[in-house]
Amino acid sequence: MRRLQILFLLLVAVPAWAQTIAIRAGNVIDPARGTVAKNQIILVKDGKIAEVGPGVAIPNGSQVVDLSNEWVMPGIMDAHTHVTFVEAGHGIPLEEDYLLNGKGTRTLQGLRISQTLLNGGITTVRDVGNEGNYASVDLRNAINKGWFVGPTILTSGKIIAPFGGQAKHTPPDIGPFWRFEYIDADGPEEIRKAIRENIFYGADLIKLVADNGPYHYSEEEIRTAAYETHHANRALAVHVLGGEAARNVILGGADSIEHGWDLDDDLLRLMKEKGTYLAGTDFPGAHLESAEYRNAKKRAGDILDRLARAYKIGVKMAFSTDAVFELPGKTRVDMTWDYLAVWRAAGVPPAEILKAMTTNCAELLRIQNERGAIAAGQYGDIVAMPENPLDNVESLRKINFVMKNGAIVRSPK
Ligand SMILES: [Zn+2]
Numbered sequence: 001m002r003r004l005q006i007l008f009l010l011l012v013a014v015p016a017w018a019q020t021i022a023i024r025a026g027n028v029i030d031p032a033r034g035t036v037a038k039n040q041i042i043l044v045k046d047g048k049i050a051e052v053g054p055g056v057a058i059p060n061g062s063q064v065v066d067l068s069n070e071w072v073m074p075g076i077m078d079a080h081t082h083v084t085f086v087e088a089g090h091g092i093p094l095e096e097d098y099l100l101n102g103k104g105t106r107t108l109q110g111l112r113i114s115q116t117l118l119n120g121g122i123t124t125v126r127d128v129g130n131e132g133n134y135a136s137v138d139l140r141n142a143i144n145k146g147w148f149v150g151p152t153i154l155t156s157g158k159i160i161a162p163f164g165g166q167a168k169h170t171p172p173d174i175g176p177f178w179r180f181e182y183i184d185a186d187g188p189e190e191i192r193k194a195i196r197e198n199i200f201y202g203a204d205l206i207k208l209v210a211d212n213g214p215y216h217y218s219e220e221e222i223r224t225a226a227y228e229t230h231h232a233n234r235a236l237a238v239h240v241l242g243g244e245a246a247r248n249v250i251l252g253g254a255d256s257i258e259h260g261w262d263l264d265d266d267l268l269r270l271m272k273e274k275g276t277y278l279a280g281t282d283f284p285g286a287h288l289e290s291a292e293y294r295n296a297k298k299r300a301g302d303i304l305d306r307l308a309r310a311y312k313i314g315v316k317m318a319f320s321t322d323a324v325f326e327l328p329g330k331t332r333v334d335m336t337w338d339y340l341a342v343w344r345a346a347g348v349p350p351a352e353i354l355k356a357m358t359t360n361c362a363e364l365l366r367i368q369n370e371r372g373a374i375a376a377g378q379y380g381d382i383v384a385m386p387e388n389p390l391d392n393v394e395s396l397r398k399i400n401f402v403m404k405n406g407a408i409v410r411s412p413k
Contacts, residue, residue, distance in 0.1 A: 020045045022062040029073040032359040034351035044380040047406035051376055067384045074374055075123025075381035077361035079279045080258055080320030084110035085130040087324040089291025095167050098180045106132035110139040113332055114150045119410055120333030121383040121399035124152040126365055128207045128237055129159035133180050137202035154365055157203030158183050160194045166212045188224035195228045208238045211245035222252025235366055250276050256364055261302050268313045277364045278315050281322035282307045282342045291325040307346040318364045319357040337397045350393040380406030
């Protein structure tokens with residue numbers, strides 16, 4: 001009983017107090033430039049970074065954190081997650097999750113997963129749907145109110161898709177049960193309405209699934225979605241694999257392509273030209289194989305090849321996982337770091353991977369003025385590890401200091 005109480009105390013938010021935290025940082029990485037500044041003092045006050053520099057004076061009464069032997073960088077971000085969703089894999093359709101679990105279960109699931117992510121150093125996540133009936137909105141609000149410690153969550157609310165969502169082979173007698181997670185929208189006017197409805201219920205961004213069936217969104221439909229979304233100061237993320245559907249997504253003005261596993265070089269060049277981000281969800285083959293994903297080996301090969309080509313062509317890339325399976329013995333943090341091997345195998349240097357995990361994600365999420373850098377005026381989202389991730393990016397697995405919104409979540413022993 002006592003242990004439970006202690007656990008509870010650790011998991012609820014500690015209100016930020018006015019005391020200044022002074023971090024003695026041995027090595028501060030600037031992922032936007034791939035540079036390192038030695039022996040910096042970072043002053044954090046009222047949730048934000050007040051000052052950074054080598055000669056910053058530490059005010060009396062500050063709490064001093066000694067990270068002088070550590071490598072310090074902005075909190076890690078994931079541009080494509082589903083914290084309130086666990087996909088069964090093994091050929092089980094994803095609708096099983098929403099037929100068996102209600103919104104309460106989904107919200108608590110999200111709390112469990114998002115706290116695990118934050119503890120591992122992932123301080124911001126973009127939740128791109130499959131979140132029950134706005135379960136991620138409730139979770140985001142609870143964290144923002146300070147009821148619970150958790151990462152910054154930006155959520156898309158329900159996924160907007162052509163009729164049928166991502167459900168498969170449902171007989172007409174059963175009815176459109178997928179609407180627990182999806183909004184059917186066909187044609188510009190229905191898309192416009194779906195976007196407004198989603199924003200009304202709390203969406204921070206809009207996510208479309210463009211090509212999950214034999215039909216896909218037209219360029220006109222995407223253009224309407226982009227117009228409506230941008231006028232509400234939000235970003236448009238679109239699930240699409242490749243081909244004509246992807247061309248429509250790029251030309252229609254989406255901010256990011258999600259997955260894009262079948263993008264050819266012409267489409268990648270078009271993305272570069274238009275400034276479209278790739279949130280590639282570059283799955284490790286072992287994850288797809290453990291979940292018995294269809295054609296796992298071939299898919300892993302496609303993903304690696306596409307990531308290598310996208311990097312070579314110079315497409316803007318935001319680190320993204322889509323880690324939704326439950327893998328034995330692994331948390332979602334362990335699973336997140338498993339993606340590093342794919343990026344390394346694709347020939348992306350550590351500095352570029354770190355940039356994709358911070359600077360680029362922040363730009364895609366439209367929060368670059370608040371998060372993604374260690375600079376005065378930014379929120380205190382800071383992680384640290386005992387080894388240099390610019391030498392070996394796998395050092396991220398050793399993150400032992402995590403701060404979010406200026407509150408220490410985890411400290412080295
Ligand atoms: Zn996804």
